[in-house]
Amino acid sequence: MTPKERMALPPQEMPQQDPAVRAHNMNEVALGYTAEMAKAEASRCLQCPTKPCMQGCPVAINIPGFLAKAAAGDFAGALRVIKETSLLPAVCGRVCPQEKQCQKFCTMGKLLKDVEKSVAIGRVERFCADLARETGAEEPVACAPKTGRKVAVIGSGPASITCAADCAKAGHAVTLFEAFHKCGGVLVYGIPEFRLPKAIVQHEIEGLEKLGVTIDTNYVVGRTRKLKDLLEKDGFDAVFVGTGAGLPKFMGIEGENLNGVFSANEYLTRANLMKAYREGQADTPFWHGKKVAVLGGGNVAMDASRMALRLGAEKVYLVYRRSEAEMPARREEVHHAKEEGVEFHLLENAKRILGDGHGAVAGLECLKYELGAPDASGRRSPVAIPGSEFTLDVDTVVVAVGNASNPLIPATTEGLEVNRRGNIVVNPETNMTRRLRGRRHRARRGDGHPRDGRGPARGRRHQRLPHQR
Numbered sequence: 106m107t108p109k110e111r112m113a114l115p116p117q118e119m120p121q122q123d124p125a126v127r128a129h130n131m132n133e134v135a136l137g138y139t140a141e142m143a144k145a146e147a148s149r150c151l152q153c154p155t156k157p158c159m160q161g162c163p164v165a166i167n168i169p170g171f172l173a174k175a176a177a178g179d180f181a182g183a184l185r186v187i188k189e190t191s192l193l194p195a196v197c198g199r200v201c202p203q204e205k206q207c208q209k210f211c212t213m214g215k216l217l218k219d220v221e222k223s224v225a226i227g228r229v230e231r232f233c234a235d236l237a238r239e240t241g242a243e244e245p246v247a248c249a250p251k252t253g254r255k256v257a258v259i260g261s262g263p264a265s266i267t268c269a270a271d272c273a274k275a276g277h278a279v280t281l282f283e284a285f286h287k288c289g290g291v292l293v294y295g296i297p298e299f300r301l302p303k304a305i306v307q308h309e310i311e312g313l314e315k316l317g318v319t320i321d322t323n324y325v326v327g328r329t330r331k332l333k334d335l336l337e338k339d340g341f342d343a344v345f346v347g348t349g350a351g352l353p354k355f356m357g358i359e360g361e362n363l364n365g366v367f368s369a370n371e372y373l374t375r376a377n378l379m380k381a382y383r384e385g386q387a388d389t390p391f392w393h394g395k396k397v398a399v400l401g402g403g404n405v406a407m408d409a410s411r412m413a414l415r416l417g418a419e420k421v422y423l424v425y426r427r428s429e430a431e432m433p434a435r436r437e438e439v440h441h442a443k444e445e446g447v448e449f450h451l452l453e454n455a456k457r458i459l460g461d462g463h464g465a466v467a468g469l470e471c472l473k474y475e476l477g478a479p480d481a482s483g484r485r486s487p488v489a490i491p492g493s494e495f496t497l498d499v500d501t502v503v504v505a506v507g508n509a510s511n512p513l514i515p516a517t518t519e520g521l522e523v524n525r526r527g528n529i530v531v532n533p534e535t536n537m538t539r540r541l542r543g544r545r546h547r548a549r550r551g552d553g554h555p556r557d558g559r560g561p562a563r564g565r566r567h568q569r570l571p572h573q574r
């Protein structure tokens with residue numbers, strides 16, 4: 106086919122559940138391509154010699170390489186190419202923000218002047234992975250001979266799954282420690298079933314077990330055992346900290362302690378991990394919010410608002426202080442939320458949560474906003490319009506304005522260096538942590554040293570953890 110003929114091929118739409126039906130069930134929204142659709146979409150690829158799409162892929166998948174095989178109907182070959190650098194194609198094909206990554210750089214999208222018309226790389230990737238899983242055609246993964254080294258992996262989200270698999274393939278003995286009773290991190294407790302079926306995540310966890318990874322759940326590093334104990338007493342040669350960013354942020358406004366106010370983390374964890382929607386069967390209580398306001402504009406806010414519909418809410422308002430153009434959520438998720446009936450309140454923000462006098466939410470007082478000059482993030486900053494207050498009639502408020510990293514491991518690991526936000530500091534080239542000497546660490550923590558609160562002195566020396574020596 107000539108490039109002109111490829112450009113004339115129509116983009117393959119993703120089949121999906123009817124919005125009116127899917128807003129009330131937990132089944133996956135996007136139904137996936139057929140083999141014919143996957144071939145047709147892959148055939149749109151121009152096989153650009155400079156491979157611009159690869160620039161946008163964080164794991165550098167050979168995108169034209171796998172698309173060429175898919176276009177020829179060799180889906181097993183395509184998956185082999187993907188798996189050279191990516192371990193989680195069924196997950197990434199579903200939830201990666203392709204429009205901001207590979208597809209943003211795609212020549213086809215640029216020629217057609219619309220990123221939505223780029224080759225749908227993620228959808229073809231998903232098809233190849235699903236086909237192999239569903240037909241039992243996955244190829245066994247080879248592991249290097251045993252090295253005799255032990256690696257502890259803390260957490261079981263996508264970062265830890267990838268690290269555990271890479272270490273196991275390199276021949277190390279890997280143990281994965283997860284605080285929850287189920288593995289998968291945000292893939293199981295945050296992202297809902299209707300976007301990422303949990304059976305797919307479970308399949309990846311089983312893949313780890315097949316590689317010989319030992320999985321220890323209900324194990325909170327810092328409580329069950331300290332990170333230092335793993336290195337100094339339990340014989341691990343290295344520890345990977347993949348504990349994610351599970352500490353929810355709140356707005357800091359009046360009324361956030363009322364009954365009916367949830368962090369999106371709690372709201373989604375109850376629904377996803379604890380299956381609260383299976384009323385009468387789940388141990389977790391079910392919150393019957395009928396009029397729900399979700400605060401935020403990211404993927405988490407989209408998931409929480411769409412989940413609220415599925416949990417029986419009659420009205421769901423998404424309150425975001427900027428305009429749609431500034432929303433960090435994936436475009437597809439914004440589109441799906443609107444289709445399902447979530448009401449968008451843009452350029453508005455919560456001022457205070459109103460109570461009913463008995464400790465429960467009775468409404469949300471909001472302010473209207475307009476866009477000012479761009480801020481440090483490059484996005485136009487929201488400016489409140491004085492006197493524009495109005496009230497939304499709600500009984501539930503879900504706060505989805507971001508997360509920070511959990512402080513437990515830094516707090517229980519003497520000398521582990523963190524920055525002002527509490528994130529562990531690593532060498533950007535090696536990703537290794539640094540460990541401060543005792544006196545300087547006490548200064549950083551502010552417990553009596555003359556330099557309290559001012560951070561460490563310049564030119565400090567770092568002591569390495571045992572696995573880094």
Ligand SMILES: Cc1cc2nc3c(=O)[nH]c(=O)nc-3n(C[C@H](O)[C@H](O)[C@H](O)COP(=O)(O)OP(=O)(O)OC[C@H]3O[C@@H](n4cnc5c(N)ncnc54)[C@H](O)[C@@H]3O)c2cc1C
Nearest residue numbers: 200260261262263264283284290291295325326348349404
């Ligand atoms: C609701 C939601 C929707 C999202 N949607 C998208 C999306 O569509 N696309 C996208 O690209 N990204 C999305 N993200 C972001 C993405 O999920 C995260 O970037 C990703 O999961 C981070 O992976 P991780 O492995 O670092 O951590 P996580 O997935 O957070 O996993 C960390 C794990 O560590 C465990 N843990 C924490 N502390 C300890 C401890 N002390 N001991 C033992 N275990 C511990 C936690 O229980 C958890 O299981 C979303 C996030 C959320 C919350």
Ligand code: SF4
Nearest residue numbers: 150151153158211212
């Ligand atoms: S940029 Fe687009 S068209 Fe070019 S090789 Fe990559 S996927 Fe194919």
